[in-house]
Amino acid sequence: xxxxxxxxxxxxxxxxxxxxxxxxxxxxxxxxxxxxxxxxxxxxxxxxxxxxxxxxxxxxxxxxxxxxxxxxxxxxxxxxxxxxxxxxxxxxxxxxxxxxxxxxxxxxxxxxxxxxxxxxxxxxxxxxxxxxxxxxxxxxxxxxxxxxxxxxxxxxxxxxxxxxxxxxxxxxxxxxxxxxxxxxxxxxxxxxxxxxxxxxxxxxxxxxxxxxxxxxxxxxxxxxxxxxxxxxx
Numbered sequence: 716x717x718x719x720x721x722x723x724x725x726x727x728x729x730x731x732x733x734x735x736x737x738x739x740x741x742x743x744x745x746x747x748x749x750x751x752x753x754x755x756x757x758x759x760x761x762x763x764x765x766x767x768x769x770x771x772x773x774x775x776x777x778x779x780x781x782x783x784x785x786x787x788x789x790x791x792x793x794x795x796x797x798x799x800x801x802x803x804x805x806x807x808x809x810x811x812x813x814x815x816x817x818x819x820x821x822x823x824x825x826x827x828x829x830x831x832x833x834x835x836x837x838x839x840x841x842x843x844x845x846x847x848x849x850x851x852x853x854x855x856x857x858x859x860x861x862x863x864x865x866x867x868x869x870x871x872x873x874x875x876x877x878x879x880x881x882x883x884x885x886x887x888x889x890x891x892x893x894x895x896x897x898x899x900x901x902x903x904x905x906x907x908x909x910x911x912x913x914x915x916x917x918x919x920x921x922x923x924x925x926x927x928x929x930x931x932x933x934x935x936x937x938x939x940x941x942x943x944x945x946x947x948x
Contacts, residue, residue, distance in 0.1 A: 725857055742837065767828050768829060778872055785837070793819055794818070809826065833874060852882060859883070876915075889904060897918055918931075
């Protein structure tokens with residue numbers, strides 16, 4: 716089985732997942748109480764698959780789908796303000812063919828980049844429970860196995876940072892005490908050097924909570940992908 720087929724099978728498994736009853740119930744509630752501006756939409760309301768270039772060297776790890784963003788459109792970061800920031804930055808640095816995407820059936824594509832998330836279902840108040848994160852961990856773990864060209868991981872925000880480190884530690888990477896902060900760079904290796912070296916570049920999440928308050932500005936966000944571009948060169 717080739718890589719594309721393996722990734723496709725994994726995403727099919729993710730879409731059918733119902734491990735977390737609280738999240739299954741919440742997705743149904745979101746569908747039943749759509750805001751007026753989206754009342755004509757048929758919501759996806761299932762776990763979201765990852766997407767991107769199977770040969771990617773860059774892995775973006777988000778937190779969770781937005782209830783009326785990815786959960787509505789069926790593709791991560793598609794159709795919400797965080798996605799506008801992320802896709803815009805990826806486009807400016809040659810990692811996406813368009814600066815934004817609003818539907819999963821448009822021609823938006825990632826180049827040398829793959830997008831995944833800590834959990835695949837929109838959680839109430841955007842706060843997943845620890846057991847929900849653990850239920851989703853095997854999917855990220857399997858992606859780390861399949862995406863053999865990954866050199867750089869960009870976790871979006873503190874939770875994605877912590878969970879990325881935990882997933883890498885479970886795979887045998889040596890993880891020293893690391894403090895989260897915007898624009899930090901870490902090089903992670905295994906003690907016996909049997910696994911590839913992974914570079915971790917940290918950033919605040921491009922949520923409106925951060926972008927509207929000025930905690931994260933476009934120059935700050937661009938700096939992250941300038942670092943990514945430099946590492947790939």
